Amino acid sequence: xxxxxxxxxxxxxxxxxxxxxxxxxxxxxxxxxxxxxxxxxxxxxxxxxxxxxxxxxxxxxxxxxxxxxxxxxxxxxxxxxxxxxxxxxxxxxxxxxxxxxxxxxxxxxxxxxxxxxxxxxxxxxxxxxxxxxxxxxxxxxxxxxxxxxxxxxxxxxxxxxxxxxxxxxxxxxxxxxxxxxxxxxxxxxxxxxxxxxxxxxxxxxxxxxxxxxxxxxxxxxxxxxxxxxxxxxxxxxxxxxxxxxxxxxxxxxxxxxxxxxxxxxxxxxxxxxxxxxxxxxxxxxxxxxxxxxxxxxxxxxxxxxxxxxxxxxxxxxxxxxxxxxxxxxxxxxxxxxxxxxxxxxxxxxxxxxxxxxxxxxxxxxxxxxxxxxxxxxxxxxxxxxxxxxxxxxxxxxxxxxxxxxxxxxxxxxxxxxxxxxxxxxxxxxxxxxxxxxxxxxxxxxxxxxxxxxxxxxxxxxxxxxxxxxxxxxxxxxxxxxxxxxxxxxxxxxxxxxxxxxxxxxxxxxxxxxxxxxxxxxxxxxxxxxxxxxx
Amino acid sequence: xxxxxxxxxxxxxxxxxxxxxxxxxxxxxxxxxxxxxxxxxxxxxxxxxxxxxxxxxxxxxxxxxxxxxxxxxxxxxxxxxxxxxxxxxxxxxxxxxxxxxxxxxxxxxxxxxxxxxxxxxxxxxxxxxxxxxxxxxxxxxxxxxxxxxxxxxxxxxxxxxxxxxxxxxxxxxxxxxxxxxxxxxxxxxxxxxxxxxxxxxxxxxxxxxxxxxxxxxxxxxxxxxxxxxxxxxxxxxxxxxxxxxxxxxxxxxxxxxxxxxxxxxxxxxxxxxxxxxxxxxxxxxxxxxxxxxxxxxxxxxxxxxxxxxxxxxxxxxxxxxxxxxxxxxxxxxxxxxxxxxxxxxxxxxxxxxxxxxxxxxxxxxxxxxxxxxxxxxxx
Numbered sequence: 001x002x003x004x005x006x007x008x009x010x011x012x013x014x015x016x017x018x019x020x021x022x023x024x025x026x027x028x029x030x031x032x033x034x035x036x037x038x039x040x041x042x043x044x045x046x047x048x049x050x051x052x053x054x055x056x057x058x059x060x061x062x063x064x065x066x067x068x069x070x071x072x073x074x075x076x077x078x079x080x081x082x083x084x085x086x087x088x089x090x091x092x093x094x095x096x097x098x099x100x101x102x103x104x105x106x107x108x109x110x111x112x113x114x115x116x117x118x119x120x121x122x123x124x125x126x127x128x129x130x131x132x133x134x135x136x137x138x139x140x141x142x143x144x145x146x147x148x149x150x151x152x153x154x155x156x157x158x159x160x161x162x163x164x165x166x167x168x169x170x171x172x173x174x175x176x177x178x179x180x181x182x183x184x185x186x187x188x189x190x191x192x193x194x195x196x197x198x199x200x201x202x203x204x205x206x207x208x209x210x211x212x213x214x215x216x217x218x219x220x221x222x223x224x225x226x227x228x229x230x231x232x233x234x235x236x237x238x239x240x241x242x243x244x245x246x247x248x249x250x251x252x253x254x255x256x257x258x259x260x261x262x263x264x265x266x267x268x269x270x271x272x273x274x275x276x277x278x279x280x281x282x283x284x285x286x287x288x289x290x291x292x293x294x295x296x297x298x299x300x301x302x303x304x305x306x307x308x309x310x311x312x313x314x315x316x317x318x319x320x321x322x323x324x325x326x327x328x329x330x331x332x333x334x335x336x337x338x339x340x341x342x343x344x345x346x347x348x349x350x351x352x353x354x355x356x357x358x359x360x361x362x363x364x365x366x367x368x369x370x371x372x373x374x375x376x377x378x379x380x381x382x383x384x385x386x387x388x389x390x391x392x393x394x395x396x397x398x399x400x401x402x403x404x405x406x407x408x409x410x411x412x413x414x415x416x417x418x419x420x421x422x423x424x425x426x427x428x429x430x431x432x433x434x435x436x437x438x439x440x441x442x443x444x445x446x447x448x449x450x451x452x453x454x455x456x457x458x459x460x461x462x463x464x465x466x467x468x469x470x471x472x473x474x475x476x477x478x479x480x481x482x483x484x485x486x487x488x489x490x491x492x493x494x495x496x497x498x499x500x501x502x503x504x505x506x507x508x509x510x511x512x513x514x515x516x517x518x519x520x521x522x523x524x525x526x527x528x529x530x531x532x533x534x
Numbered sequence: 535x536x537x538x539x540x541x542x543x544x545x546x547x548x549x550x551x552x553x554x555x556x557x558x559x560x561x562x563x564x565x566x567x568x569x570x571x572x573x574x575x576x577x578x579x580x581x582x583x584x585x586x587x588x589x590x591x592x593x594x595x596x597x598x599x600x601x602x603x604x605x606x607x608x609x610x611x612x613x614x615x616x617x618x619x620x621x622x623x624x625x626x627x628x629x630x631x632x633x634x635x636x637x638x639x640x641x642x643x644x645x646x647x648x649x650x651x652x653x654x655x656x657x658x659x660x661x662x663x664x665x666x667x668x669x670x671x672x673x674x675x676x677x678x679x680x681x682x683x684x685x686x687x688x689x690x691x692x693x694x695x696x697x698x699x700x701x702x703x704x705x706x707x708x709x710x711x712x713x714x715x716x717x718x719x720x721x722x723x724x725x726x727x728x729x730x731x732x733x734x735x736x737x738x739x740x741x742x743x744x745x746x747x748x749x750x751x752x753x754x755x756x757x758x759x760x761x762x763x764x765x766x767x768x769x770x771x772x773x774x775x776x777x778x779x780x781x782x783x784x785x786x787x788x789x790x791x792x793x794x795x796x797x798x799x800x801x802x803x804x805x806x807x808x809x810x811x812x813x814x815x816x817x818x819x820x821x822x823x824x825x826x827x828x829x830x831x832x833x834x835x836x837x838x839x840x841x842x843x844x845x846x847x848x849x850x851x852x853x854x855x856x857x858x859x860x861x862x863x864x865x866x867x868x869x870x871x872x873x874x875x876x877x878x879x880x881x882x883x884x885x886x887x888x889x890x891x892x893x894x895x896x897x898x899x900x901x902x903x904x905x906x907x908x909x910x911x912x913x
Contacts, residue, residue: 068694069686075762076833143835149759155736156719156761160659160867162835244737250720251735285602287612315722315757316733317714317740320644324637331629335622342621345589348596350609355601363597367590374582381632383639384575386731387560390722390757454560456726458757461765463684466694467556510608 023524031126034118035524036103041421042125043100044414048490050092050132051407055483057085062479065472068464078462079147080139086150090268091175092132094402097410098271099124099182102210104421106186108515109204111195111533113525116188124181131174138167149460151261154242154253158234169232176221183217186210195514197533201292204513206274208295212302213270216263219306223260227253251316258309266305269401270298272369272409273340276362278513279416280344283359284351285510290343297336297343304333314385323382330380334373341370356508357431361412364439365405372400375450390460393453399446404439411438411489418496419503423521426496434492437485444478561726564748564773568729570639578632585628643729646743649711653702657714657721657734657756659867660763660824664702671786674874675700676820677766681828684766696753701770705779706746714740718867722758725769731757746773761867762836763824793876800878800901807885807898814886817879822887825867830891837867841891852888852897856907859884872908877901 023029023038033039060081064072073081103121107114115121138145143162146152157165190203190211203211230253233239240246242253273294281288288294310318310326318326344366353359375397379385388394411434418426448471453459457468464472506516514531515522562572600606652667665672678699682688691697704710714723716734723742724731732742746752754769774782805813819828826832830841840846845855859880862870871880878901888895 068690070684071686075765076836079759079762079764141835143833147762153720153759156759159865160719160761164835244735249738251738284600284608286608286610289612290614290618291612293618315731316735317738320641323640323644327636327640328633331633334629335625338625339618339622341589345593345596346617347612348593348600350606350611351596351600352602352606352608353597353600354603363593366593370586370589374586377582378575378578381574381578381636383571383636383643383729384578386643387571387575387726387729389731390724390759451556451558455556455558456561456754458724458755458765460759461755463695463765465696466690466692471556 032122034114034122036107036115036118036121036526037421037522037524039115039121039125040100040102040104043096043103046125046128047093047097047100047410048493050088050096051486052490053136054085054088054093055486057081057088058479059483061085062476064462065464066476067473068466068469070463073462075462076144076147079149079460080144082460083146083149083152084135084139087135087146087172088132089402090150090264091172094268094406094410095179096128098210098213098268099179101206101271101275101410101413101417102182102186105417105515106189106207106210107193108420108518108522108526109207109513110190110193110198111514111527111531112189112193113527115185116193117185120181121185124178124185127174128178131171131178134167134174135171138164138171141167151257152228152231153257154231154234154250157231158242161235165235166232169228172228173225176225179217180221183214183221186214187218190214195527195530195533201295202533204274205277205288205291205294205298206271209270209272209274209277209298212298213267216267216270216302216305220260220263220267223256224264227256227260230256251313254313254316255310258312259306261312262309263302263305265401266301268406269369270302272365272406273298275409275413275416276344276365278511279358279362279412280347280366282416282508282511283356283362284348284353286347286351287512288343289346289349290339293339294343297339300336301333304329304336308333311380311382311385314382315389327380327382331377334377334380337373341366341373352510354509356415357426357428357435358412358416360432360435360439361408361415364435365408365412368400368404368408368439368442372397372405375400388453390458391453392449392457392459395459396446396449396453399449403446404442408438414489414493416508417515418493419507420515420520420522422497422500423503424496424500425503425507426492426500430488430492430495434485434488437488438482441478441481441485445475445482446478448475448478563727563729564746564750564752565728565744566747567639567643567744568727570642571729574635574639577635581628581632646711646741648709649743650708651705652711652713653704654713654715655723655734656717657723657760657767658717658869659719659761660756660767662698662702662721662723662756662767662769663717666783669783669787671783671790673700675702675770677768679766681819693753695766696755696768696770698768698770701751701772703772703774703779703782704746705776706749706773707776709743709745712742712744714742717869719760720758721756721760721767723754723769724757725752725754725771727752727754728771733758749773749775762833766824797876797878797901800876801905802902803878804900805878805882807889810882810885810898811889813879814882814884815890817875817883818886818890821871821874822883830887830893840887841893846887847893847895849895849897852899853907855884855888856899856904860904860907861911877904880904 030042064078141164145164146168148157148161190207230241234241240248242248242250277288277294307329308326311330314323379388379397415426415431452468452471457464503520505519518526560572560575562569654665656663662675664675675698678697679695683690683694714732714734716736718736721734722731723734728744730742730744732740750773752771756764756767825837826840832839845851860872862868881899881901881904884899888897
């Protein structure tokens with residue numbers, strides 16, 4: 001984001017080429033950019049904006065659920081809020097944040113000057129705002145936007161939805177194309193542009209986890225595109241993929257959707273594993289324990305993710321054999337996930353630990369993600385799942401893995417690499433304030449949801465029985481506090497961009513990796529001549 | 535906020551203080567299966583807690599004693615195949631131990647054979663329909679919480695949103711098989727006390743079963759997002775002794791016959807506008823207002839308005855009006871009300887729709903007209 005620093009390319013020839021690549025000024029710099037750092041910043045800002053929009057919708061949901069009875073919104077709008085909140089957080093906040101981090105970090109980590117396919121990189125970002133304009137625009141159509149849940153089960157999303165479904169379908173298509181292009185770019189970059197000596201088993205784990213994530217994306221985003229297209233033709237062109245009257249099957253929708261949906265869950269958590277595996281060793285001043293087992297565990301999780309989709313569908317009436325198969329496979333995922341957690345703990349063990357903000361978020365990640373993993377294991381047990389399914393227990397589970405998992409890791413990454421991106425240290429006191437406000441409020445928000453679910457409160461309802469009132473009130477207060485806490489994060493980021501203590505090339509004592517060998521802020525092209533990795 | 539944090543704290547420390555209002559754990563339920571599910575749930579919970587305590591204890595020890603500020607120097611180790619194998623194999627064994635009881639319970643749950651009684655459960659937006667096989671008894675079960683309570687104009691009752699006009703009545707100590715299906719979108723029939731949750735899929739039939747140990751009233755809700763009023767389609771089951779069940783069956787049959795006779799009599803009755811409007815309004819609010827709204831305005835883009843609509847105001851479209859209410863409209867959320875309402879109720883509600891909210895057509899429809907319409911169709 002800053003002008004280039006000449007130290008890195010002292011040869012006059014290289015210098016000339018740089019001047020040629022000098023970015024245009026103003027808005028055109030951002031519209032036409034093919035630079036991985038600019039595009040990374042665009043992705044990250046976009047994700048932050050979406051995080052606040054999706055968060056505002058969550059506030060509407062929690063405000064309506066503050067008390068029993070209908071107070072603020074009607075049930076139809078409530079359903080639109082739960083649906084669009086989910087879609088925005090998944091496709092607008094978490095996924096673009098990871099792509100932004102990949103853009104910023106992968107070239108710097110593997111010793112490359114940029115991403116392999118810079119023009120496609122520009123496209124994959126710039127179609128994204130249009131996807132979300134279409135989705136958000138649909139909220140203002142007659143009858144409102146999508147109201148059938150982010151999982152858009154047929155026939156609720158086909159015969160029984162309103163016409164804005166077409167907009168929903170097209171916006172999901174655009175999001176999918178964007179993700180696929182981003183994934184291709186990541187794969188091509190990692191395979192072809194590693195510095196000499198950067199062998200596979202020397203890759204930083206963030207790069208490894210993103211490589212595997214990219215393959216998952218390429219495998220399942222077309223499946224999502226297929227299923228939304230079937231929804232489109234069922235609704236508007238008279239096909240009967242999901243309509244029994246025409247020979248279709250509504251449960252088939254769920255099979256196809258979750259064949260995308262489950263790997264999608266890992267798409268949103270594998271890069272987190274990479275981030276935590278960078279931060280925990282840095283602040284323990286000790287090498288990551290069990291690097292190769294981390295790589296194998298990531299790959300195992302990715303492969304298993306294709307064999308567990310129907311654990312979202314235990315109540316649909318599958319044969320016992322299928323229920324058992326999916327239960328066993330799902331339980332198996334606990335093994336590689338456990339290996340990861342144990343490795344992080346072993347990394348901490350006998351380290352020399354300090355608690356800067358990135359480390360605080362990383363530690364919270366390990367504990368809270370593990371709690372989410374435990375509830376995930378409970379949900380895998382089919383007979384118990386019959387009681388948990390579609391209750392607030394599930395809501396608690398996936399918010400533990402997505403908010404205190406994925407989002408906390410993104411926050412940790414932002415704090416960790418902000419000095420490299422901006423050239424300034426962030427305000428440590430504000431950062432810690434953000435952490436403590438977030439970690440307390442997020443648990444007040446999500447932990448009591450376990451109790452609501454066990455006591456029998458279904459998810460996706462705008463009003464509830466009076467016995468659930470007290471806990472819902474606590475949850476809502478936690479929600480408002482968590483939402484407000486994120487404004488501190490915005491303040492930290494803005495302050496850090498504007499100024500602050502000058503960051504050295506390597507601001508963290510224990511940090512490892514090529515990105516810390518170049519100055520802060522990183523030069524416009526990270527490595528014009530490849531570094532030698534020994 | 536402080537006050538609520540205290541409530542939260544109190545909750546964690548003394549769970550009993552709020553126990554009357556809301557249990558903090560899964561119900562044990564009132565069937566053998568539900569108890570087994572509860573035991574399974576508790577076993578896994580304890581195992582998870584134990585693993586959590588061990589892992590977090592090691593972690594917290596490390597965070598306290600291996601701090602740089604305490605002068606800790608980083609060790610050098612970063613690999614150990616033995617340790618990696620150990621923490622791969624041990625969790626695997628624990629998982630197998632969990633899987634064994636889970637498999638047994640699951641196989642028992644999925645065996646609906648040798649049932650004594652079969653009930654067909656049909657979901658539709660937003661009500662349940664129950665049909666007793668071999669008994670010729672069937673009825674709809676609708677939310678009975680008054681609108682005023684939902685809109686906060688009246689104090690909420692103890693069973694707010696968990697009460698219905700006609701509960702499902704079942705005998706205890708009998709194996710009851712449920713056949714689940716749906717008329718429109720996917721619903722899910724869930725009664726926590728029985729540990730039964732099964733999706734009702736349109737065009738397909740799912741099976742589930744229960745055997746209730748204790749008489750009582752058990753409440754549940756639809757557990758699959760099924761549209762606007764998903765939160766407003768509860769399930770109430772009244773479990774009674776076998777004698778009471780038999781008595782209830784014969785009472786139901788008598789009522790059904792009386793209703794049939796009344797319906798027959800209604801065919802020759804001619805009601806006044808006032809009578810039709812009074813009954814029509816009641817029927818409209820119970821069966822139509824969820825979509826078309828109490829003011830007849832519908833929800834633009836989702837559910838059409840009836841106020842000032844062609845079909846409800848133009849005299850030459852009266853036949854179409856009858857047709858759409860009686861037979862529904864394929865490919866939309868409009869249901870066929872012929873089997874949900876009597877001829878007289880249909881006549882009243884159609885009259886109401888043609889004269890309420892300033893539609894003022896003056897048209898009156900009588901039970902006989904409904905009957906004639908059905909007869910014409912048959913030809």
